[in-house]
Amino acid sequence: MRTFDGSEDLRGARFVDADLSGARFVRADLSGAVMRGVELQGADLDAPWLSAPFLVNGVDVVAYVDAELDRRFPGRELRRVAEPEALREAWAALERTWSSTLDRVAAMPAGTPDVSVDGEWTFAQTLRHLVMATDVWLRRAVLGVEQPYDPIGQPNVEYEADGNDMSVFSRPDPTYDEVLASRAEHVALVRDFLAQVSAEELETVRANPWSPEHPETTLSCLHTILEEEWEHHRYAVRDLDAIERR
Numbered sequence: 001m002r003t004f005d006g007s008e009d010l011r012g013a014r015f016v017d018a019d020l021s022g023a024r025f026v027r028a029d030l031s032g033a034v035m036r037g038v039e040l041q042g043a044d045l046d047a048p049w050l051s052a053p054f055l056v057n058g059v060d061v062v063a064y065v066d067a068e069l070d071r072r073f074p075g076r077e078l079r080r081v082a083e084p085e086a087l088r089e090a091w092a093a094l095e096r097t098w099s100s101t102l103d104r105v106a107a108m109p110a111g112t113p114d115v116s117v118d119g120e121w122t123f124a125q126t127l128r129h130l131v132m133a134t135d136v137w138l139r140r141a142v143l144g145v146e147q148p149y150d151p152i153g154q155p156n157v158e159y160e161a162d163g164n165d166m167s168v169f170s171r172p173d174p175t176y177d178e179v180l181a182s183r184a185e186h187v188a189l190v191r192d193f194l195a196q197v198s199a200e201e202l203e204t205v206r207a208n209p210w211s212p213e214h215p216e217t218t219l220s221c222l223h224t225i226l227e228e229e230w231e232h233h234r235y236a237v238r239d240l241d242a243i244e245r246r
Contacts, residue, residue: 026119027157046238048231073097073234079226082219084202088194094229095187101236102180108243113176117239121154124176126236127183128154133228134186137221138193141209152182190225 004010021039047054052062070077075093078086105112105123113124121129132153139148152174174182202219 046235049227069234073230076230079230080223082202084194084197084199087197087202087222090226091191091194094226094233095191097233098187098229101233101240104240108240112240112243113179115239115243117242120235120239123236123240124174124179125154126232127179128152128174129156130229130232131179131182131186133225134190136209137225137228138190141206141216141221142193142218150182150186152179194222 050062050065053060054062054065075090075097078090078093081087081090114122116122131150132155135145135148135150135153139145197218202217202222204218206216206218206221208214208216
């Protein structure tokens, strides 16, 4: 099977009477893609930031998808709240959700946290990435920690591709217990920060950790953490379901 990667420019390409059944698009930019008269039975689209408009047979489905995800994951609807007390409630709901999922994994066969589904991150790697997300958006962007990264963190592919220093992530194969310990510390870090955050602090301007020329606020940094948490929880549950079906 042929693989097309970033070295080939397929922008504006036309696929006419082409059989793409079973094709897999990973980190592909399909913005503005137009599909006419296509067969999509069994298609599986996963876009973490599904932005309007996204039209299916002329209907913008973004709001419907968002509402259904909120129904499936109670507490997700709080991810954009803006008041200190509401943010504390949002984080508490997220902690309850992850606690339930951790209990589920603990009851599954040994080795489950290290099982990858279709080349995606394992459950342990997902937790490690959330460790890094907290380090980036709270420890670095908000708290200004000079060396913010826990070596146990899991960068995404784009981080490495952009030429960032990977040496800080010196624990490529930590045990699951070590991952759980680091994750618990980072969850508590956010909880403790939210426990004392004020409305004024939420409006404080911060530098975007990836693009310093673009200003953020403490609130937008916290929103990013909440988005990361809910999206990666969705991925994790999706893959746990697949593991259980095997």
